[in-house]
Amino acid sequence: MDENFLNLINATYQLFEYFPESDSLKTRAKEKVLAIMEEFILISGENSNKVKISEDIEIILGYLKIGKFKGWISQINYLIVSTEYKKTINQFSLIDRNTQVDIKKELKAESIKISSNNVLDKHENQKKEPHNLKKLSDRQQKIIKFLSEKKEAQVMDLQTVLPNVTKRTIRRDLDELLSIGQIIRMGQFNQVFYKVS
Numbered sequence: 001m002d003e004n005f006l007n008l009i010n011a012t013y014q015l016f017e018y019f020p021e022s023d024s025l026k027t028r029a030k031e032k033v034l035a036i037m038e039e040f041i042l043i044s045g046e047n048s049n050k051v052k053i054s055e056d057i058e059i060i061l062g063y064l065k066i067g068k069f070k071g072w073i074s075q076i077n078y079l080i081v082s083t084e085y086k087k088t089i090n091q092f093s094l095i096d097r098n099t100q101v102d103i104k105k106e107l108k109a110e111s112i113k114i115s116s117n118n119v120l121d122k123h124e125n126q127k128k129e130p131h132n133l134k135k136l137s138d139r140q141q142k143i144i145k146f147l148s149e150k151k152e153a154q155v156m157d158l159q160t161v162l163p164n165v166t167k168r169t170i171r172r173d174l175d176e177l178l179s180i181g182q183i184i185r186m187g188q189f190n191q192v193f194y195k196v197s
Contacts, residue, residue, distance in 0.1 A: 029063040152193040
C-alpha cells in the first residue's frame, strides 16, 4: 500500500497543476497534499496520524470535487483519484460500516453519471439536431440562423448581423460551433467560409 499511496499522492499533486494559478485554492490544495505525504511518512502504526490523514484526505476530496465542477479536471480523473482515496480510508479502518456503504453508493452513482454523460455526448454528436440551439448563446443562434439563410458566410459577413461584436469573439463562437458539429469550415486563408452542417 505504501508505494501505491505515494503514487496516488503524486498523481493528486499533478492534478492540482490544472487548477488556475490565480485561484488560491491551488496553493492550499498542493500544501494539503504535501502535508498528507509528510504525515504518511511519519506513520508508525499510530491511529492519531491515520485519523489526521483521513481528515486531510476528506479535504483533498473536497478540493478535487470543486475542480471537477469548475471543469479544471475531468470527471474520469476525479472518479479514479477519489475512489483510490476512499479505498485508502477504508484500509485505515477509521470509518464505520454505514459510511462505507455511503461511499460505495456515491461511487456507483458517480460511475453511472459519467457513463450516462459519455453516452449522451456521443448520441448528441451523432444526431446534431437543431434542438442543440437551446444550449447556444444568443450570438451563436444568430450565427446559425444567418448561415441557414445565406448558405455560407465569412467572418466579415457575420459582423453585419453582430455589429457590436469583435471579429475575435465571432471566431470564438464559430470555433465552438465547429467543435459541437453545428457548422463546417471550408476554404483556406482569406477564403474561409462557414456553412451549417
